[in-house]
Amino acid sequence: MTDDLREQVHAAARRARVAADDLVLATRERKDAALHEMAAALRARAPEVLEANAKDIEAGRAAGLSEGLLDRLALTEKRIDGVARGLETVAGLPDPVGEVLRGSILPNGLELRQVRVPMGVVGMVYEARPNVTVDAAGLALKSGNAALLRGSSSAEHSNTALVAILRDALETAGLPADAVQLLPCHDRASVTHLITARGLVDLVIPRGGAGLINAVVQQATVPTIETGVGNCHVYVDATADLDMAEKIVLNSKTRRTSVCNAAESLLVHAAIADEFVPRITAALRDHEVTVHGDETFARLDGVVAATDDDWDTEYLSLDIAARVVDSLDEAVRHIAEHGSGHTEAIVTSDVAAARRFTARVDAAAVMVNASTAFTDGGEFGMGAEIGISTQKLHARGPMGLAELTSSKWVAWGEGHVRPSS
Known part of the structure; x- marks a missing residue:
């Protein structure tokens, strides 16, 4: 069973890599059109989401979830409209991909630029917050990344409905549906397979309680960004x-x-x-x-x-x-x-x-x-956020589009060769 689950997670990562290769060439116009399509689909199909969420709330109460966790889990028409507006806000933000961070023309005439590029395949591990499903998918798409989403079993019905809607919207917009995928949530081994899929997954972001975050950070072989417990x-x-x-x-x-x-x-x-x-x-x-x-x-x-x-x-x-x-x-x-x-x-x-x-x-x-x-990505003008980073490397604070990119150096020459030493 573990081998089957590992292959299931790794197969999703391989599909995500193919989707990410397509997204890196997508124009801002295409990505923004897809984000607006996703927002419209969420509003139009809100009854499906609310019906699925009601099942999760009922199961959560039966399982004795605290009122705080139930509040995180709960969706309403207002909250669905809120995440849809978040997608529209992200669509209105500048595209980070291709932004020149610094550059110069060297004395030998070589043109040198450091530019933002997508991370590639980004995994999210999170608990009981179905709004994160939409925020992560939207931010990943705008920054040119494919998202592998591993939510908790407590939000299984909600996340399944949301991801189905987002994937349909991507296809309608002419972008690969595999840019957003939901991983199995009933076996904790799926988290292990995700966070150790080095070479298939470029970055993992855990978002939830201290236990979840510590487990991911300590066990991952894929690079991680630690998001915050908030004392x-x-x-x-x-x-x-x-x-x-x-x-x-x-x-x-x-x-x-x-x-x-x-x-x-x-x-x-x-x-x-x-x-x-x-x-x-x-x-x-x-x-x-x-x-x-x-x-x-x-x-x-x-x-x-x-x-x-x-x-x-x-x-x-x-x-x-x-x-x-x-x-x-x-x-x-x-x-x-x-x-x-x-x-x-x-x-x-x-x-x-x-x-x-x-x-x-x-x-x-x-x-x-x-x-x-x-302290919130929306309040800081980032649109949605994928989490609040409490670490000090690469990203710190609310993580928006720029924090989901890396960079590469691009040098343009005209037959330049380096002299022998």
Whole structure:
């Protein structure tokens, strides 16, 4: 069975390579037309998607999935329209393929250019988020890549319906359907076969919980980009406008708890703790958020005493860890010890403090007087995103079109030969 599954995954990768070879020659006009066709097909066939998604939701509830995971899994007409609009936004973005990154004419007359090129075959391993199926397919197509999608079994019906629609749209637009393929999802071995298909797959991107990401990064022989678990912090500095701070904390925590850019920890400077701690605790309680607090927070009614584990927890729920710190430096040290390198925010009216925080905090995105919820490809003007990279090589932060490309050097000569040494 394992050998059969390996061949199934590898055969899909070989078909993807053929499709990628076709896509590398596709004009922007053809790719954009396909993206608009995909968006229109999703809207027209939304009832099929919703029917399939209802089966996944029913199975997920029966399996005891948390409300946070069910929210990630759920599709609505509004969310389907949202991913369709994401495809249309991507269609409106410049094509990264062929962009000249740098170039010159050497003293000997050789014309040298470094240009963006597609990665080739990109594998995605992800959990319980069928919107990722569409985002990944659209971004891969625009950047000239073929996508191998390995979603979770919890979203099997949704992903199957979505990929069928996307493949039909590609064929209608005259592009290879195998540019988007869905891999088997019931046996974890399919992930292993994908992430070890060196030579067949050019890049793998895991997107999901810490367990999934760590397993892929540690076991892969194919190059990977690590996307982020989001233990995001909001630090309220001594000079913060407290009205602003309350608004930012609430938006960061409660806008949507199941996403990786939601705040999971709150740090408050001791100089404003007497006033702000009771105020923000009451505001969070009004939004049904459970505060897991240090000694200062735990004196208040309804606050749960924090454990050591709370500082490292990505709740993905209406929970937040909270503590008082004596200084900005202590806040930075806490983030360095417990943060996940995703998004960190400071609320302050002190420009010097903001500059110190942004310089010292090691994260893919740092917000000054703004919600952590803004770490998102759409909000950053990238259209959709394929994930938030928390690593430091090649791509960091929201991954859009440019991050799905590599580069090559192209040299034009007129019979140039290199002299013997």
